[in-house]
Amino acid sequence: MAVLNALIEAAGLEKTYPARDRKGTAFRAVAGVDFQVHRGEAFGFLGPNGAGKSSTMRMLAGVSAPTAGTLRILGLDPVADGRRVRARLGVVPQDDSLDTQLTVEENLLVYGLYFGLSRRAVRARAGELLEFARLEDKAGERVEHLSGGMRRRLTIARALINEPEILLLDEPTTGLDPQARHVLWDRLFRLKQDGVTLILTTHYMDEAEQLCDRLVVMDKGLIADEGSPRELIERHVTREVLELRFPPGEHEEVGRKLGDQVEVLPDRLLWYADDGEQALAQATEAGVRPLTALVRRTGLEDVFLRLTGRSLTD
Amino acid sequence: MNDRIALPPAGGAHLVVLRNLWVHKGGSPWTMALFSVFEPILYLLAIGVGIGGLVGEVPGVEVPYAAFVAPALLATAVMNSALEETTQTAYAKFAFDRFYHSLAVTPITVSGLVLGEIAWGMLRGLITGLGFLAVVTALGLVTSPWVLLAVPAGLLIAFTFGAAGFLTAGYVRGWSDFQYMQLVMLPMFLFATTFYPVTVYPEPVAAVVRALPLYHAIELVRGPALGQVGPGLLGNAGYLAAVGLVCFLLARRRWRRLLTA
Numbered sequence A: 001m002a003v004l005n006a007l008i009e010a011a012g013l014e015k016t017y018p019a020r021d022r023k024g025t026a027f028r029a030v031a032g033v034d035f036q037v038h039r040g041e042a043f044g045f046l047g048p049n050g051a052g053k054s055s056t057m058r059m060l061a062g063v064s065a066p067t068a069g070t071l072r073i074l075g076l077d078p079v080a081d082g083r084r085v086r087a088r089l090g091v092v093p094q095d096d097s098l099d100t101q102l103t104v105e106e107n108l109l110v111y112g113l114y115f116g117l118s119r120r121a122v123r124a125r126a127g128e129l130l131e132f133a134r135l136e137d138k139a140g141e142r143v144e145h146l147s148g149g150m151r152r153r154l155t156i157a158r159a160l161i162n163e164p165e166i167l168l169l170d171e172p173t174t175g176l177d178p179q180a181r182h183v184l185w186d187r188l189f190r191l192k193q194d195g196v197t198l199i200l201t202t203h204y205m206d207e208a209e210q211l212c213d214r215l216v217v218m219d220k221g222l223i224a225d226e227g228s229p230r231e232l233i234e235r236h237v238t239r240e241v242l243e244l245r246f247p248p249g250e251h252e253e254v255g256r257k258l259g260d261q262v263e264v265l266p267d268r269l270l271w272y273a274d275d276g277e278q279a280l281a282q283a284t285e286a287g288v289r290p291l292t293a294l295v296r297r298t299g300l301e302d303v304f305l306r307l308t309g310r311s312l313t314d
Numbered sequence B: 001m002n003d004r005i006a007l008p009p010a011g012g013a014h015l016v017v018l019r020n021l022w023v024h025k026g027g028s029p030w031t032m033a034l035f036s037v038f039e040p041i042l043y044l045l046a047i048g049v050g051i052g053g054l055v056g057e058v059p060g061v062e063v064p065y066a067a068f069v070a071p072a073l074l075a076t077a078v079m080n081s082a083l084e085e086t087t088q089t090a091y092a093k094f095a096f097d098r099f100y101h102s103l104a105v106t107p108i109t110v111s112g113l114v115l116g117e118i119a120w121g122m123l124r125g126l127i128t129g130l131g132f133l134a135v136v137t138a139l140g141l142v143t144s145p146w147v148l149l150a151v152p153a154g155l156l157i158a159f160t161f162g163a164a165g166f167l168t169a170g171y172v173r174g175w176s177d178f179q180y181m182q183l184v185m186l187p188m189f190l191f192a193t194t195f196y197p198v199t200v201y202p203e204p205v206a207a208v209v210r211a212l213p214l215y216h217a218i219e220l221v222r223g224p225a226l227g228q229v230g231p232g233l234l235g236n237a238g239y240l241a242a243v244g245l246v247c248f249l250l251a252r253r254r255w256r257r258l259l260t261a
């Protein structure tokens, strides 16, 4: 049975943060989610800021205790067995937490010692990882002097020091330029090929589509749906979408005219159709005169929009 | 599975100390000590030797004034070294470097982290204490071999204030909060019998002074330094140990909340 192979099983998982002060109120960031992750898979959480992705990741990392529900990681309870769970995970947090006082290589060495590795083992492993992260010629450099992309690669290398079975990546490429993102994706592909189970969060559709075998769409602490990128697109949207732009203020009116099949956004109308050109012809026939019209393939952005009525990055 | 991994003992406290040593390996322990003893030595020269020339001998103990003040300045210097590491430096590690967050996802435990940072403060305190001791010896202000008890006493003092400091750091909201700390530390430094015996205070005030941890720290160093070793020192040590232990337990609880929310 597939469940037996699940490296991670979450059921009814919740996280409620207590009020920060007497005037505040408690906040439920994760409101009951179920999911399973299997060995060797690349599993993603796609959702906008505030969806509860990082809160979920911190529970998976064995750092933050769930408020309700059950969570098993590698067959262990991440609260009762936190240390043993953490020893077998690699974590790339959303915010950089490299040791800026140390050099690139020292960051790897000292981190390995935290995992109880011997100095010899750690030295050998650091060499491999410097190469993996393409930082061989930066080994003696202070972390402060690295670019954003290099820091991110070093953070990933650091998370791999203990040869983890699962690598957790919280928004691995946010804030990086396109080139740095591609280098990073390439490294993550390699890890996947080596059999490392990847769990990542992102609010980039392209990243989710590129990297994830399976993903959940998360919004307001809940999972809206789950599947492979292909499945999700097939389930929720048509093959193509027609994007129509009008002068400001006319969207609502045109939207009413075209009926239910269109989604009205602040800056454009989206008409989901299996044949976008045909939809455009229909629109023209109906007397609609857009400023611009564009037919494109649908993607996860559209899935998100259909599931939540909101755009991912706003 | 990875059989090369053996979870570090004691929550990995020694590894936290090791990391701090790596960061400081540019400067040797003695340059560290030099910076830490610079200020108390200035006090010793200005007040101990300078004003001491006017004061002469301290009644009751019959030693030169500088020899009376030196042990108190040693206790204060050790305290300040431990505090510096566990307050300002610790706050920067937490809020800016996110160093503690990076430990939270490793097998290092919160207990290990808190113990490690306090132990690091103790190491800094020890180095400062030894440096100061070397200077006062050179100045000829040592009157009794019992002064060597200042070494274990210094470790205990650094533990107490290190634990208190790390507890405080857990409540700091921004740099300006350190001004409040100064509001407590400066009066304590001035009035905890640093420059004169507790007998100068009328009884109700003396009782308040005796409640200050720094008072006990000074007693613990001054007694042996002046050759007065008695059971009273155990009371001072016990007081410091109790304060340190309570602060350690509270600090651990606080940091657990901050790091594993």
Ligand SMILES: Nc1ncnc2c1ncn2[C@@H]1O[C@H](COP(=O)(O)OP(=O)(O)O)[C@@H](O)[C@H]1O
Pocket (backbone or CB within 6 Å): A017, A018, A027, A028, A029, A047, A048, A049, A050, A051, A052, A053, A054, A055, A056, B261
């Ligand atoms: N420690 C915390 N205390 C209180 N609220 C928090 C805490 N951490 C996150 N939150 C809140 O929980 C919500 C979800 O946050 P997060 O899990 O970081 O979402 P995401 O990673 O998807 O952006 C946000 O509204 C955030 O403000």
Ligand SMILES: [Mg+2]
Pocket (backbone or CB within 6 Å): A050, A053, A054, A055, A094, A170, A171
């Ligand atoms: Mg996040």
